[in-house]
Amino acid sequence: MEERSVKYGKTTIWYGLVRTSRRTLGFVVHTDARVEMRAPIQATAEEVDRFVLRRAAWIVRQQDYFRSFLPLTPPREYVSGETHRYLGKQYRLKVHATVGREVVKLSDGRIHVHARHPRDAAHIAGLLAGWYRPRAIARFEQGMDIAMQLLKKHKLARPEIIVRRMSLRWGSCTPQGRIMLNPELIKAPGRCIDYVVIHELCHLVHPDHSTAYYNLLDRVMPDWKRWKERLEQQSA
Ligand SMILES: [Zn+2]
Incomplete structure (x- = not known):
């Protein structure tokens, strides 16, 4: 080509x-x-x-x-002073050298990474990803609780959430009724996460983007456009 x-x-x-x-x-x-x-x-x-x-x-x-659906993050160097997002807020990264246990902590408005190889960007990225991941899983499950409650009358079986890196989408659902969510979503505000989960869960009722689908989405999350827009700014 x-x-x-x-x-x-x-x-x-x-x-x-x-x-x-x-x-x-x-x-x-x-x-x-x-x-x-x-x-x-x-x-x-x-x-x-x-x-x-x-x-x-x-x-x-x-x-x-x-x-607008591409979760783009500017290239990162994983050095002190760099800004990283968590649940819609910006935090400065502080990298500390340690010979002891490697740990990531959120305190006094910063994300502190205590690392044995503080200058190794890939290593810091890995430690951070390990910190984000369980928080993402917990917040996504919370989003699912909210979404299941909103769609209660549809008597859906609670879908399994699969956290998977996707370069193009924040979320998607499989015909088997699983919902895939991008771990990057944990960087967005909580309501944006709820929006993505609700959007996907509504697809278990209407698999397409038909009028019926949007009627349902409007009913369960009347302000969904606001969170969709926030998410689009997030990715810019
Ligand atoms: Zn959709």
């Missing part, structure tokens, strides 16, 4: 160009915001660029929409 780009105002739209036996130009915007153009063998690259430009407004809108 050929990688190309076109300038649209201040935005650069990157796209992959695939040549096919089709007779017309077409494209897809994937859920990870990649754009793939499919073009006839004889179309020139300039023709394809012009086609992308004509559809640019729509493509960018679509990309923004999909990106």
Whole structure:
């Protein structure tokens, strides 16, 4: 696949160009915001660029929409002074060298990491992940308690929560009725976590995003849009 780009105002739209036996130009915007153009063998690259430009407004809108679901975190160095989030609040990281037990503690508004290899970013990242994880599991289960209560009359079996790193989504549900949640979600405000759990649980009643689905979501969490937006800002 050929990688190309076109300038649209201040935005650069990157796209992959695939040549096919089709007779017309077409494209897809994937859920990870990649754009793939499919073009006839004889179309020139300039023709394809012009086609992308004509559809640019729509493509960018679509990309923004999909990106709003991408849990992006800026690259981290895991050094003292860096800010890390927990339940919607920012905490400064303080890395201490220790020869004893390695421990992570939240106190006086900071996350203290006592580490044997304080300059090893991957090591600090691992210690922090080990601190976040049980807190994520506990808070996600609490979100599930809330969601189950709100959807009580649907008599759903309480789904199993699977905490799994996903690069593209905060949450998803499987046809077997399991709910997968991104551990990164523990960095967002608690109500954002509730929103994701409620959103997924509503899918066990309506698997699609139909009007019936949104009616249900509106009924059980009338202010869900507010938390969805918070979550989108979170990922920016
Ligand atoms: Zn959904």
